[in-house]
Amino acid sequence: MKVTLQQVLPNEIEKRSFQIIEEEMGQLQLDPEVAPIVKRVIHTTADFDYLRTLTFSPGAVAKGIAALREGASILTDTQMARSGINKAALAKVGGEALCFMSDPDVAQAAKEKGTTRATACMDKAAALGGNLIIAVGNAPTALVRLHQLMEEGKIAPRLIIGVPVGFVNVVESKELILSSSVPFIVARGRKGGSNVAAAICNALLYLATGRAL
């Protein structure tokens, strides 16, 4: 079988990918503020569904960029999402990528309270405080608890990236965030993932640090 590869230099692959995404979007015009986020998510997933599911609260992108430039850290609900965040770009603006899922005190608290570890992570985040963007790519229970903590005035993230994936309470957890007054970027519906969460964080970081794309 004959397979013909496109000749693209290593450092041109990302640029060419974005060109293809734009070509396939055709006449569709995205709001320029959100376009870099949406395109990076499609680059990460090859899934054009995100054109219609990604939902932004007013000024969410600008608020995320401002938070990052003020040294906000990014808290994720999986090690996988944390692993996908561009640490060099985050370090440039003075932030850290955090995830509490493997912390023994989180496992202990979840066991004692009969919750998920993701729920216990949000409790830990509320207790620690700080300047935080919270990116949830996996556990709807994290979003549900986060919403509850916000209602109780116990946490006030600068931005919530709400893109858990799956079948049980995923759609509902996103509706909770969509109905709140917190700045958010949410992928409506069942789709999302740790890769999507990391892609959104990286798109914001590239905007915050002036990197091309």
Next chain:
Amino acid sequence: MKVTLQQVLPNEIEKRSFQIIEEEMGQLQLDPEVAPIVKRVIHTTADFDYLRTLTFSPGAVAKGIAALREGASILTDTQMARSGINKAALAKVGGEALCFMSDPDVAQAAKEKGTTRATACMDKAAALGGNLIIAVGNAPTALVRLHQLMEEGKIAPRLIIGVPVGFVNVVESKELILSSSVPFIVARGRKGGSNVAAAICNALLYLATGRAL
């Protein structure tokens, strides 16, 4: 806005998710050998496209399980995929999760040869040898180089999980693997990802270790 959450115990969420996936598949019957892999990928992505894109060489699942039970290590092309692999399950069968993407010698080799780091990772894998399952969730250049090294008799992975995502040479790199005689699990088309690669590894690990689901 009133959002009603389903009441599901933390340790029941995964089981309930798989039930929903099966319900939505309706009358569709999957080959029992590949069903656990396909369902776990849908669980990870909420994307039923994988029902038609996931492609298995004959006996690929059995070969993957056998390799893991013989202590094969899993080499990934991203730290993110490595991060998503269930290390406890892998340790049970004596394997390790490896990724060379952050290794200084890989960066150096890629720079010298004008290739991607993913390409250089495959060269490193060939040089080191060993009992390997190779899971590519991101870089088509890794699959292209891997195919070339196999043709040259320089590497013989026990199984290739070929699920890179994207727009430049992704489809083509998968066609190379589909046309080869190596045992493979490939997601045809543009979709895939580090999360998909990790999900397939974990599904194999759960089969290899006798974990439910």
